[in-house]
Amino acid sequence: MNYFPVFFDLDAQKVLVVGAGEVALRKVELLMRTGAAVTVVAPDIHPELMRRAGAGLIKLALREFVPEDLSGARLVIVATSHRALNRWIANLSESRGIPVNVVDDREASRFIVPAIVDRDPVLVAVATSGTSPVLARRLRERLEALIPKRIGEAALWLRSMRRTAKSQLRDIGARRRFFEAVVDGPAMRRFIDGDAQGARRIAQQLLSTSSTAPRAAGEVALVGAGPGDAELLTLKALRALQDADVILHDRLVSRSVLDMARRDAELICVGKAAGNLGSTQEQINQLLIEHASAGKRVVRLKGGDPFVFGRGGEELEALAAARINFSVVPGITAAAGCAAYAGIPLTHRDYAHSVSFVTGHADKTGKEPDWRALSAPGHTAVFYMGLARLEHIVARLLEHGASPTLPAGLIVQGTLPQQRVIVATLATLVKIAARAALESPALLVVGEVVALHESLAWFGMPKILDASQSA
Numbered sequence: 026m027n028y029f030p031v032f033f034d035l036d037a038q039k040v041l042v043v044g045a046g047e048v049a050l051r052k053v054e055l056l057m058r059t060g061a062a063v064t065v066v067a068p069d070i071h072p073e074l075m076r077r078a079g080a081g082l083i084k085l086a087l088r089e090f091v092p093e094d095l096s097g098a099r100l101v102i103v104a105t106s107h108r109a110l111n112r113w114i115a116n117l118s119e120s121r122g123i124p125v126n127v128v129d130d131r132e133a134s135r136f137i138v139p140a141i142v143d144r145d146p147v148l149v150a151v152a153t154s155g156t157s158p159v160l161a162r163r164l165r166e167r168l169e170a171l172i173p174k175r176i177g178e179a180a181l182w183l184r185s186m187r188r189t190a191k192s193q194l195r196d197i198g199a200r201r202r203f204f205e206a207v208v209d210g211p212a213m214r215r216f217i218d219g220d221a222q223g224a225r226r227i228a229q230q231l232l233s234t235s236s237t238a239p240r241a242a243g244e245v246a247l248v249g250a251g252p253g254d255a256e257l258l259t260l261k262a263l264r265a266l267q268d269a270d271v272i273l274h275d276r277l278v279s280r281s282v283l284d285m286a287r288r289d290a291e292l293i294c295v296g297k298a299a300g301n302l303g304s305t306q307e308q309i310n311q312l313l314i315e316h317a318s319a320g321k322r323v324v325r326l327k328g329g330d331p332f333v334f335g336r337g338g339e340e341l342e343a344l345a346a347a348r349i350n351f352s353v354v355p356g357i358t359a360a361a362g363c364a365a366y367a368g369i370p371l372t373h374r375d376y377a378h379s380v381s382f383v384t385g386h387a388d389k390t391g392k393e394p395d396w397r398a399l400s401a402p403g404h405t406a407v408f409y410m411g412l413a414r415l416e417h418i419v420a421r422l423l424e425h426g427a428s429p430t431l432p433a434g435l436i437v438q439g440t441l442p443q444q445r446v447i448v449a450t451l452a453t454l455v456k457i458a459a460r461a462a463l464e465s466p467a468l469l470v471v472g473e474v475v476a477l478h479e480s481l482a483w484f485g486m487p488k489i490l491d492a493s494q495s496a
């Protein structure tokens with residue numbers, strides 16, 4: 026992170042603006058909303074600034090800047106059209122420890138001014154660390170559309186309830202649950218829709234029941250995180266992440282997905298990583314039960330879909346036995362997500378009428394999958410966890426009648442920016458994969474549909490093609 030985000034209380038504080046054109050005017054308008062004591066220094070002044078000075082709203086010095094202007098300033102904004110002058114003023118401010126922003130000169134600035142959505146007192150700031158003001162503006166526009174117009178009034182209403190809530194609900198957890206019930210429920214919806222009276226009535230009811238209700242029982246949501254791209258989370262998964270007190274996640278869950286969690290949620294990685302055996306299934310079940318029994322809202326977050334090679338069923342059995350409430354939020358399984366991002370339709374009327382999801386892991390009992398069915402024409406076979414046994418899988422398919430020219434592909438780190446797709450045939454895949462030095466996670470897809478990648482690929486890194494195919 027290049028910048029530390031803060032909101033600066035400038036009420037009655039001196040802010041110096043050097044320059045008085047259109048840009049300076051916009052900054053002054055913004056500063057005035059904070060109650061800052063604005064002083065503008067410039068030999069030529071925008072008429073609107075002149076008017077404000079005439080009305081006593083800002084101070085004006087109709088002359089060139091002099092170093093004494095900096096005295097007492099808490100912030101400096103420089104917006105003249107002379108780069109050398111701007112930099113000189115910036116250096117002087119720096120040497121006196123006064124934070125300075127030079128418009129359109131990130132290098133000379135100690136702070137930058139974000140794009141904002143202003144629903145006073147709610148303020149949403151967006152910055153791209155100065156890399157793209159246009160992108161920041163677009164994001165701001167999207168947020169403008171998303172954030173209700175009355176959210177600022179709603180914030181004031183919530184503040185007005187804090188004292189009563191504190192006196193009626195001694196327990197801090199109960200207070201948080203009360204405010205969450207207001208914010209997430211019909212009370213807030215009514216307030217936003219303009220029915221403040223209805224909103225107050227509902228909040229009052231919630232307050233009186235919260236004070237007598239026993240401590241809420243904890244629960245576990247088994248949530249699918251999808252294959253990696255955080256935007257593939259479902260809305261329910263997002264809500265669960267933002268409500269959770271504790272999140273137990275697998276190693277495969279991407280950082281960008283974890284970033285969606287509530288700031289103060291406890292994140293516990295229970296997955297296996299290189300050099301670390303991770304938690305056993307028994308330990309994970311125990312942790313889930315312990316946290317839920319302590320009244321917490323627990324999310325058990327798994328890559329892809331929790332019911333596809335995810336042991337979700339086993340964990341729910343343990344919760345059911347411990348009489349813990351649970352719910353399941355499905356996720357996009359790796360086969361669906363990776364195939365989509367690789368441009369490989371899993372079924373296609375011309376090439377495949379069925380699809381199997383198979384684990385590439387050896388079965389503990391030594392039982393093998395139905396290789397003949399997986400090798401049949403018109404079928405797509407998707408192998409999870411198949412990289413380590415790639416050679417074995419390919420050999421079994423060939424033995425059971427699959428053609429050596431049958432297209433086969435590997436999708437590595439699917440849906441993520443570093444996604445790689447290797448397309449080959451059963452005859453060539455093992456060799457090409459060995460040359461490509463692949464990292465997990467990887468998904469193996471076998472079937473005629475894999476050849477469609479050639480024409481349907483749309484996402485990610487350059488693909489590695491089997492040279493014999495492209496010849």
Ligand SMILES: C[S@@+](CC[C@H](N)C(=O)[O-])C[C@H]1O[C@@H](n2cnc3c(N)ncnc32)[C@H](O)[C@@H]1O
Nearest residue numbers: 329330333335358359409410438439466467468
């Ligand atoms: C233990 S399984 C979990 C599957 C998960 N529950 C699901 O529905 O996708 C892990 C395997 O899923 C596949 N996988 C998961 N995410 C992937 C990704 N982003 N790219 C490629 N393969 C992935 C790999 O085969 C990996 O070895």
